[in-house]
Amino acid sequence: MLEIKGLRVSVAGTEILRGIDLSVRAGEVHAIMGPNGSGKSTLAQVLAGHPAYTVTAGTATYDGKDLLALKPEERAREGVFLAFQYPVEVRGITNSYFLRSAVNAVRKHRGQEELDPMDFLHVLEAKLKAIGWDDTLMNRPVNEGFSGGEKKRNEILQLAVLEPKLALLDETDSGLDIDALKTVAQAVNKLRASDRSFVIVTHYQRLLNFIKPDVVHVLADGRIVKSGGPELAHELEAKGYDWLRAGAMVS
Amino acid sequence: MTGIEAQVQQPYKYGFVTDIESDVVPPGLNEDVVRLISAKKDEPAWMVDWRLKAYRNWLKMEEPHWPNVQYGPIDYQAISYYAAPKKLPKLDSLDQVDPKLVATFEKLGIPIEEQKRLTGVAVDAVFDSVSVATTFQAELAKYGVIFCPISEAIRKHPELVQKYLGTVVPHNDNFFAALNTAVFTDGSFVYIPKGVRCPMELSTYFRINASSTGQFERTLIIADEGSYVSYLEGCSAPMRDENQLHAAVVELVALDNATIKYSTIQNWYPGDEEGKGGIYNFVTKRGKCAGKSSKISWTQVETGSAITWKYPGCILQGDNSIGEFYSVAVTSRRQQADTGTKMIHLGKNTRSTIVSKGISAGRGQNTYRGLVKIMKGAEDARNYSQCDSMLIGDQCGAHTFPYIDVRNSTAIMEHEASTSKIGEDQIFYLRQRGLSAEDAVSMIVNGFCKEVFKELPMEFAVEATRLLGISLEGSVG
Numbered sequence: 001m002l003e004i005k006g007l008r009v010s011v012a013g014t015e016i017l018r019g020i021d022l023s024v025r026a027g028e029v030h031a032i033m034g035p036n037g038s039g040k041s042t043l044a045q046v047l048a049g050h051p052a053y054t055v056t057a058g059t060a061t062y063d064g065k066d067l068l069a070l071k072p073e074e075r076a077r078e079g080v081f082l083a084f085q086y087p088v089e090v091r092g093i094t095n096s097y098f099l100r101s102a103v104n105a106v107r108k109h110r111g112q113e114e115l116d117p118m119d120f121l122h123v124l125e126a127k128l129k130a131i132g133w134d135d136t137l138m139n140r141p142v143n144e145g146f147s148g149g150e151k152k153r154n155e156i157l158q159l160a161v162l163e164p165k166l167a168l169l170d171e172t173d174s175g176l177d178i179d180a181l182k183t184v185a186q187a188v189n190k191l192r193a194s195d196r197s198f199v200i201v202t203h204y205q206r207l208l209n210f211i212k213p214d215v216v217h218v219l220a221d222g223r224i225v226k227s228g229g230p231e232l233a234h235e236l237e238a239k240g241y242d243w244l245r246a247g248a249m250v251s
Numbered sequence: 252m253t254g255i256e257a258q259v260q261q262p263y264k265y266g267f268v269t270d271i272e273s274d275v276v277p278p279g280l281n282e283d284v285v286r287l288i289s290a291k292k293d294e295p296a297w298m299v300d301w302r303l304k305a306y307r308n309w310l311k312m313e314e315p316h317w318p319n320v321q322y323g324p325i326d327y328q329a330i331s332y333y334a335a336p337k338k339l340p341k342l343d344s345l346d347q348v349d350p351k352l353v354a355t356f357e358k359l360g361i362p363i364e365e366q367k368r369l370t371g372v373a374v375d376a377v378f379d380s381v382s383v384a385t386t387f388q389a390e391l392a393k394y395g396v397i398f399c400p401i402s403e404a405i406r407k408h409p410e411l412v413q414k415y416l417g418t419v420v421p422h423n424d425n426f427f428a429a430l431n432t433a434v435f436t437d438g439s440f441v442y443i444p445k446g447v448r449c450p451m452e453l454s455t456y457f458r459i460n461a462s463s464t465g466q467f468e469r470t471l472i473i474a475d476e477g478s479y480v481s482y483l484e485g486c487s488a489p490m491r492d493e494n495q496l497h498a499a500v501v502e503l504v505a506l507d508n509a510t511i512k513y514s515t516i517q518n519w520y521p522g523d524e525e526g527k528g529g530i531y532n533f534v535t536k537r538g539k540c541a542g543k544s545s546k547i548s549w550t551q552v553e554t555g556s557a558i559t560w561k562y563p564g565c566i567l568q569g570d571n572s573i574g575e576f577y578s579v580a581v582t583s584r585r586q587q588a589d590t591g592t593k594m595i596h597l598g599k600n601t602r603s604t605i606v607s608k609g610i611s612a613g614r615g616q617n618t619y620r621g622l623v624k625i626m627k628g629a630e631d632a633r634n635y636s637q638c639d640s641m642l643i644g645d646q647c648g649a650h651t652f653p654y655i656d657v658r659n660s661t662a663i664m665e666h667e668a669s670t671s672k673i674g675e676d677q678i679f680y681l682r683q684r685g686l687s688a689e690d691a692v693s694m695i696v697n698g699f700c701k702e703v704f705k706e707l708p709m710e711f712a713v714e715a716t717r718l719l720g721i722s723l724e725g726s727v728g
Contacts, residue, residue, distance in 0.1 A: 048683050051675060076685040088680040091671075092698030098684070101694065105685030141698070158684065 001026045001197045002047075002067075002166055007058035009039075009046050016042045018222035019058070024166075027194040031208055031233060032201045034219035035241040040201040041085060043219070044170040047199075048082035049075050062166060076102075077109035081164035083155035085171040090142035095154065096124065098142045099161055106162060127160045131187040148175035156187045167191075169200045173207040185210030205237040218244050263520055263555075266490030269355045269460050273379065276333040278463060282306060285433050288333050292402045292436070295409060305422035305432030312426045318589035319618040319650055320558050322494070322531065330496060332434045334379040334461035352376075352383050359487060360714075361456045372710060373398055375455040377468060380436035387451065395444040396480075398453050401469050404440035411442055415473055419502040419539045419566070427498040427560075428535040431467045435500065438468035443478035443509070452481050452708055457497075459488035459519070459530070465496040472502070474509035476542065481512040483711055487555070488520045492528045494557060499534045507542030507569065512550070514707050515563075516715055519555035526585030526614075529557025536563035540572035540598075548575035549592065550706040552715045557586060562620065564593030567601035567629075574603040577703040579715075582615025582647070591621035591652075596629040596662075605636040608700050611647035618650040625662040632662045640670045641699050643692075671699075 002024040009017040016039045024030050034040050046053045047060065049072035060067040067075060090098060103123070104114040115123060128135055133153070143151050152172055159167055169188070173181055188211050192198070200211065208216070208230065216232040217224045218241070225244045226232065236244075276287060285306050289299040314325070336349055348363065356363050356376050363376050363384045373387035375398065382400030391398050397408060405412050422432040439455040459466050474480055488495065497519060503511050513536075522529025532555075538547035549563040565574025576592035594603035609617040623634045640649035651668055673695055681691035697704075697716060704712050 048679075050679050072679060072682040073685055073687050076683050082683050084680060084683075086676075088677045090677070090681070090695060090698050092701035093694055098694070101686060101690070102684035105687075105690075109685070162684070 001028075001063060002199070003061040005059050007046075007060060008056045009042055010054045010056055011042070011052055015056070016053075016222055017046070020222075020224060022217065022224065024197045024199060026165075026197055027192075028214045029192065029198040029200065029211065031213040031216045032199060032219055033203070033205070033216060033233065033236055036203065038219045039222045040203075040219050041170050044082060044168045044199070044201050047168055048072060048080060073105070077106050079163075079165035081159050081162055081167045083152075083159055083167065083169045083172050085174060087143045087151045087155055089144045091144055093142050094139050095142050096120070096138040099124070099138075099158060102158070102162060124161060128157070131157070131160050131190050133157065133187070149177065149180035152176055152184055153180070156184050160187065160191055163196075165196055167196065167198045169198065169202075171201055171203065173202055173204065181207065182210060205233040208233045220244055263490060265359060265487035265518065266520060267358070268489040269351055271349065271351050271460070272337045273461055274333075274335050274337050275331050275461060275464065278331045279328050280330070280332060280434070284332055288434055288436060291333065292405070294402075294405055297413065298405055301417065301422060302433050305429045308423040309426065309429035309433055312423075312429055314426050318560050319616070319620075319652075320560065320587040320589050322558055325496060325531070327430075329463070331461070331464040332467070333436055334464045335381040336378060336383065348384050352378055355458065355460075356384075356456065359456065359458065361485070372452045372454055375400060375439045375453075377437055377439075377455060377457045379459060379461050379464060379466065382437045382439075391449075391451070394447050394450055396447060396449055397440065397442040399440055401438045401440040401471060402436075404471075408440070408442070411473065412440070412471065415502070415504050416471055417502075419504060419537045420500050420535050425535060427533045428500050431469060431498050431500045431535070435467045435469035438470040438499070440470070441472040441480060441482060443474045443480045445475045446477045447475075448478065449480040452483060452710070454483040454485065457484065457486040459486075459495060459497065462491055462493065462495075465498065467497075468499045470499070470501040472511055472513070473504045474506065474511045474545075476507045476509060479510045481514070481708055483514040483516070483708060485516045485518065485714075487518050488530055490520050490523075490528065494522075494529060494531055496531045496533065497556075499536075501534070501536040501563075503538030503547055505538065505540050505542060505545035505547050505572075508544045509542060510546040510548075511538060512548045513538070513563070514711060515549075515551040515553070516711060516718065517551065517553045517555055517559070518718060521555050521584055521586050522557040524584055524613075526557070529586070530555065532556035532559045532561065534561040536561060537566065537593075538564070538574070539566045540569050540574060540601075542572070543569040543598070544571040545569050546573040546575070548577070548706070550577040550703060551579070551590075552703070552707070552718065553578070553580040553588060553590060554718050556588075559586075559588040559590050561590050562593050562622075564595065564622075565603065566595045566597065567603065567632075568597045570598040571600045572598055573601070576603075576605045576607070577706045578607045579610070579700045579703045580608070580617055581610045581612070582617045583612040585614045587616045589618040589620055591619045593622040594624070594634060596623075596625045596632040596634070599628070599630040599632075601629055601632045603634045605634070605638075606702050607638045608703055609638070609640045609649055610643065610696060610699070611640070611649050612643035614646050616648045616650070618652065620652045620654075622654040622656065623664065624656040625659050625664075627658045629659050630661050632659065634662070634664050636664075636666045638666075638668045639699065641696070642670065642672045
């Protein structure tokens with residue numbers, strides 16, 4: 001599904017990622033953990049194509065395609081989804097209109113007929129039902145006046161409706177209380193599928209209590225310094241990140 | 252950010268010139284020109300006297316330079332004050348309209364031929380200095396509604412014109428209003444009788460075609476007691492290297508319980524990337540809520556013109572009367588706009604609402620200037636003002652000058668203002684959901700303007716959103 005080799009990334013002349021290798025197969029859930037400033041969010045942003053980041057070396061192959069050669073919207077239409085750490089407000093545009101535009105952009109790309117408002121409403125209702133949520137966010141302007149929890153929930157709702165093949169979750173747990181965290185995690189679990197991979201970026205292990213990853217990677221100073229099974233997350237929770245950072249320095 | 256800016260700066264689609272034989276008065280302005288215009292229109296003596304009075308006043312006035320716009324001196328003697336196509340149809344018949352004129356308006360999306368007319372919209376088509384066609388006049392007459400060129404109204408309905416013309420915008424109101432009074436050539440006249448709800452949208456389309464001319468139109472709308480009318484004006488002009496002056500005056504009068512909804516989609520040629528050419532849109536628009544519980548609502552979408560200087564306002568004279576102003580002003584390239592409103596509260600319990608959205612891109616400069624004045628006798632007056640500015644790129648500017656003058660302590664005033672910038676992160680968010688960069692900008696701008704667009708008649712809301720290069724939000728939500 002996703003194959004990253006030797007990826008180096010700079011922002012405004014400063015190198016953030018210093019050679020990332022990562023292989024994610026269809027249906028797998030990978031967690032990327034690491035201390036603040038280690039480059040976790042940069043990895044998510046650069047895979048989605050944020051223009052502020054410059055790839056200086058390496059490759060990223062997604063579904064057999066050169067991911068880095070695609071524009072952000074092309075990546076999205078090909079099934080790459082980023083749940084933002086800081087979702088942006090769009091004044092005056094309702095969530096449902098925004099989401100329908102997004103769905104139709106994807107459908108158009110696939111050569112499918114675009115959905116009219118009524119058709120979309122049916123699709124939306126089915127998706128909401130599948131993850132057990134109501135439609136209270138749909139007729140409000142995109143993220144405007146949303147609480148932190150509502151914003152994160154809205155990201156997962158978009159994920160559910162857009163049905164990506166590769167979902168990147170950037171600190172989706174930050175700013176959530178325990179109940180909201182559970183709600184979001186349960187929805188993500190329902191969205192796990194054999195043809196859908198997840199890359200979950202998180203600082204804390206607590207999200208991984210609810211979403212069980214297949215592989216955990218630790219990112220420090222722009223490199224993956226350790227990879228392992230779900231038990232690695234627990235080890236990090238107990239020992240912190242410093243022991244691995246020291247390792248990164250000598251390697 | 253250049254990609255985003257390019258998106259806002261679309262090519263001007265209406266810049267063509269119609270090759271038509273015209274009767275053009277040589278450039279220059281003096282009393283003889285004023286008399287000549289009046290004679291061409293076959294006007295009564297009181298009109299020519301009023302025009303001359305305005306002209307003599309104008310000579311003593313100075314061009315205002317307080318707006319936050321910059322331009323070189325205007326040579327009023329270099330402008331031709333009258334230009335009209337030679338072959339004009341006889342009154343009350345559209346069959347004889349020059350096919351070139353029909354084709355011109357068709358190209359602008361304003362079909363005037365019988366079989367192609369827009370349903371539910373009556374159109375007065377003004378080409379340079381004259382009205383060339385007015386549709387649905389007979390149908391409207393069945394309801395007692397008068398909708399005709401103002402030159403025709405002066406001849407056919409002198410009592411109505413004389414009673415109201417100049418009562419809202421006096422002949423010496425300001426420099427450009429005085430000039431307009433002296434030399435105005437055509438425009439629309441509307442009278443809605445007592446208790447009548449006008450059965451269709453009325454609209455006037457103004458087209459400047461001839462070079463080195465100015466367009467000076469005059470519109471007068473009277474809504475008698477308990478009546479309702481929705482009126483819309485549109486406009487465009489060829490792309491020329493010269494600046495052309497457009498100085499209009501619009502007067503609205505709403506009597507007891509009457510409502511006038513006046514919408515403008517202004518798309519005059521804005522000039523090129525370097526600021527060469529374009530229309531100077533120096534316009535005086537004012538409505539008087541003369542009767543109790545009357546209402547005047549202005550909605551404007553200003554996308555064109557090199558320079559815009561206009562403040563459609565309301566004089567809220569009748570008790571319980573309501574004034575509204577909804578505006579979207581876009582300045583890109585090197586366009587400059589100084590626009591806003593004046594709400595003058597005289598009557599008791601009067602209310603006004605101001606919603607202004609300024610969008611600046613390229614090297615555009617956008618100024619909101621508004622006055623809310625609560626006079627001594629205006630007990631329990633209320634105003635709500637909201638001024639939002641959006642910046643696209645880093646070479647444009649947004650300015651806000653709200654003036655508030657309250658002389659009655661029972662007044663309640665609310666003012667909100669915001670400035671935002673379309674940023675890379677906002678665009679990226681939408682692109683990450685599959686929208687192209689162009690669609691992302693469109694959606695953000697559309698959402699920003701939504702409160703104003705929803706005030707436009709449906710047919711024209713589509714036109715307005717298209718003008719901004721944006722797709723209209725669907726019916727859901």
